[in-house]
Amino acid sequence: SSKHWSYAGETGPEHWAEIEAESDCNGKFQSPINIVKYEENNSLKPIALHYAENTKIHDVTNNGHSIQYNFESGDNIMVNGLRYDLKQVHFHEPSEHTIDGVRYPLEMHLVHINDSGQYTVIAVMAKEGVSSIPFDFLESFLPLKAGEKKEVDLPFNMNDNLPSNKDYFFYTGSLTTPPCTEGVNWYILKEPITVSLEQVDLLKKLMPINNYRNEQPHNGRQLYVTGN
Ligand code: B30
Ligand code: ZN
Numbered sequence: 001s002s003k004h005w006s007y008a009g010e011t012g013p014e015h016w017a018e019i020e021a022e023s024d025c026n027g028k029f030q031s032p033i034n035i036v037k038y039e040e041n042n043s044l045k046p047i048a049l050h051y052a053e054n055t056k057i058h059d060v061t062n063n064g065h066s067i068q069y070n071f072e073s074g075d076n077i078m079v080n081g082l083r084y085d086l087k088q089v090h091f092h093e094p095s096e097h098t099i100d101g102v103r104y105p106l107e108m109h110l111v112h113i114n115d116s117g118q119y120t121v122i123a124v125m126a127k128e129g130v131s132s133i134p135f136d137f138l139e140s141f142l143p144l145k146a147g148e149k150k151e152v153d154l155p156f157n158m159n160d161n162l163p164s165n166k167d168y169f170f171y172t173g174s175l176t177t178p179p180c181t182e183g184v185n186w187y188i189l190k191e192p193i194t195v196s197l198e199q200v201d202l203l204k205k206l207m208p209i210n211n212y213r214n215e216q217p218h219n220g221r222q223l224y225v226t227g228n
Contacts, residue, residue: 005178006208007065013213016178023179030180030216031173032096035188038169038223046166046226047122047187048078051086051158058153064146065177066090067138067207075158077112077120079185084112084120086158089134093203095125096176096212097188099169106195106203107212108134110158119175120185124162129194134161138202163191167227176213190227 005011005019016025024030056072068090075086088111095107106126113119126132141150169188174180 004064007211007213016180020178020180024174024182025178025180027174027180027182028217028219029173029182029221031176031184031186032098032213032215033171033173033218033221033223034098034101034215035169035171035223036100038225041170041224041226044170044224044226047168049159049162049166050077051075053157053159054155055086055158056153057156059149059151060141060144061149062144062146062207063090065208065211066092067141067144067203069156071156077122079114079120082114082118084114084118087111087113091203091207092176092212093200093207093209094212097123097125097186098215099125099188099190104192105200108161108193118183118185119181120187122168123186123188125189125192126195127192128197128200131196131199132161132193134193135195135199135203138199138206142202142205144206161193163189163193165189165191165227167191168225170224170226171221173216173221190225 052074055074057069058072059070061068068088070088076083092107095104104125108124110122167190173186174182
């Protein structure tokens with residue numbers, strides 16, 4: 001489309017559906033949501049993560065709405081017997097999903113896609129605390145302007161960047177940015193990782209602040225949770 005979407009003003013979230021005519025942005029099953037009134041579902045299994053120790057980040061991109069790490073192929077997860085490959089990781093500041101109304105300083109999205117083009121996103125919240133690895137090397141990319149990309153060859157062990165407890169909330173929603181495609185499997189880890197204030201400040205220098213979409217209606221969707 002001629003105009004590119006943004007997080008505020010004439011191209012902000014209220015206008016996404018007009019700007020992107022072919023999108024689902026006006027759909028009934030959108031993301032993010034406030035995670036509340038969930039049902040325990042004991043048949044849900046742990047997420048089967050196949051994250052290797054030495055996967056590589058191919059490049060770090062400032063796409064104008066987030067900082068994104070694009071991955072070499074290798075890492076994947078299994079969801080309902082289907083393999084979803086990890087494509088990219090990016091950040092929202094503050095978080096998009098809220099848990100019982102609580103908004104975290106950061107939310108990290110691990111974006112996976114299967115052979116049919118369907119998405120599974122693992123969301124990891126970050127609360128204020130000690131510095132953590134996913135943000136450790138960001139400093140070396142300053143400045144990275146909108147539209148700029150830096151090719152790297154950086155080994156990255158996704159396992160080091162996740163909380164030890166992998167209990168999660170699950171629901172079906174959408175991409176949180178245009179084209180807001182529905183049918184996305186969302187896994188939101190219950191346990192946050194930590195991020196230092198300095199690292200949050202660094203991210204704010206690298207990407208637009210407040211790059212989050214407001215809470216979307218549940219419209220009867222079921223929310224599931226593992227663990228206690
Ligand atoms: S999210 O995890 O729900 N925030 C996309 C992937 C994950 C999410 C949102 C969007 C996605 O693949 N979007 C289409 C691709 N983008 C290019 C891009 O990667 O950066 C097109 C675009 O928006 O115009 Cu931005
Ligand atoms: Zn995202």
